Amino acid sequence: MSATPDAEAMNGTNKVDSELPLKRSSFPPDFLFGAATSAYQFFFLSLCLLSAERIRDQGNGDVALDSYHRFKEDVKMLKDMSANVYRFSISWSRILPDGRGIPNPEGITFYNKLIDELIANGIQPFVTIFHWDLPQALEDEYGGFLDRRIVDDFKYFSQTCFEAFGDRVKHWLTINEPLIFTWIGYDAGLGAPGRCSDRSKSPTGDSAIEPYVVGHNMLLAHAQAVQLYRQKYQVSSP
Numbered sequence: 001m002s003a004t005p006d007a008e009a010m011n012g013t014n015k016v017d018s019e020l021p022l023k024r025s026s027f028p029p030d031f032l033f034g035a036a037t038s039a040y041q042f043f044f045l046s047l048c049l050l051s052a053e054r055i056r057d058q059g060n061g062d063v064a065l066d067s068y069h070r071f072k073e074d075v076k077m078l079k080d081m082s083a084n085v086y087r088f089s090i091s092w093s094r095i096l097p098d099g100r101g102i103p104n105p106e107g108i109t110f111y112n113k114l115i116d117e118l119i120a121n122g123i124q125p126f127v128t129i130f131h132w133d134l135p136q137a138l139e140d141e142y143g144g145f146l147d148r149r150i151v152d153d154f155k156y157f158s159q160t161c162f163e164a165f166g167d168r169v170k171h172w173l174t175i176n177e178p179l180i181f182t183w184i185g186y187d188a189g190l191g192a193p194g195r196c197s198d199r200s201k202s203p204t205g206d207s208a209i210e211p212y213v214v215g216h217n218m219l220l221a222h223a224q225a226v227q228l229y230r231q232k233y234q235v236s237s238p
Contacts, residue, residue, distance in 0.1 A: 024082070032084060032085045032124075033081075033082065033083050033084055033085065034078075034083045034084065034085030034086055034087060034123075034124075034126070035078060035081070035083055035085075035086060035087070036086075036087035036088070036126075037067070037087075037088050037089070038088075038089045038128070038131035038132070038133075038176065068110060071110075071113070071114050071117065072117055075114075075117045075118055075121055075123065076121075078118075078121070078123055079121045079122070079123065083123060084122065084123055084124060085123065085124050085126055086118055086123050086124070086125060086126065087126035087127075087128060087173070088114070088125070088126075088127065088128065089127070089128035089129070089130070089131035089133075089176065090111060090127060090128070090129060090161055090165075091107070091133055092130065092133060092134065092135050092157055093133065093135045093136070094107035094110070095107045095108065095111075095157065095160060095161070095164075096135065096156075096157055096160065097135070097137070098135065098137045099135035099137045099138035099141075099153055099157075100138075100153050100156055100157075103160050103164070108164050111164070111165060112164070112165070115165055115168050115169060116168070119168060124170075124171065125165075125168065125169050125171070126169075126171040126172075126173065127161070127165065127169050127171070127172050127173065128172075128173040128174075128175075128176050129154075129157065129158050129161055129172065129173065129174050129175070129225065130154065130157075130174065130175045130176065131176040132176065132181050132191070132192070134192075138150065138153060139193060144193065145213075145214040145217045145218060145221075146186075146210060146213055146214060146217070147217070148217060148220075150217055150221060151217060151220045151221045151224055152224075154221035154224065154225060155221065155224040155225055155228060158174070158224075158225035158228060158229070159228060162228070162229055162232070162233045163233075166229075166233045170235075172229065174221070174222045174225050174226065175218055175221070175222055178215065178218045178219075178222070179215070181214075181218070182211045182214045182215045182218065183211060185214070186205060186207070186210040186211045186214050187207045187210075187211045188201075188207075189201035189202040189205065189207075195210060
């Protein structure tokens, strides 16, 4: 898309008065087109807890777009868009309700169906292991990413995903936007778990220390998961 300069554009209105045709052939043959989602975007929780009046219909994320039941429709839309990649996250709590232990077979089955449906429609699955939806059980037990124990639990969750889906998933992302998760959750107090030094926003937290502790533990968790995958699950190219 391109715009030719005119008076309105020069005045900063950025009006687009012409469009140039853009085709897939304009991109390299191996260019990936796709879409992305997260299992549960916790900004919603922040809005509900801190500014409930901003949720007009008082809804929550329990059902959301109901992809759990309508994933085939989602895949069809992706195919209709000519997407060849779909990036999605795996809900830690859906796979491991207590954060660790025996995997939930229904959760495994759901993601197997989604992955198989994507591949059957010529769409590559790109999987994000953690997109900010930490199991409440781990937050309650030891404070989640504030505690070093999260490293081993994240490694176990990653291993569970690799073993269940790694035969078909070849592209993994460990943690979505770790800096943003750290900042809004432990410095600004705007996202879960909503901790910060500003007592008008949160009764607990230390913005001068906690973001660095959380960031450090996230880096360790990332490193453990990557090392595990490379040593045990990654298939080397011939």
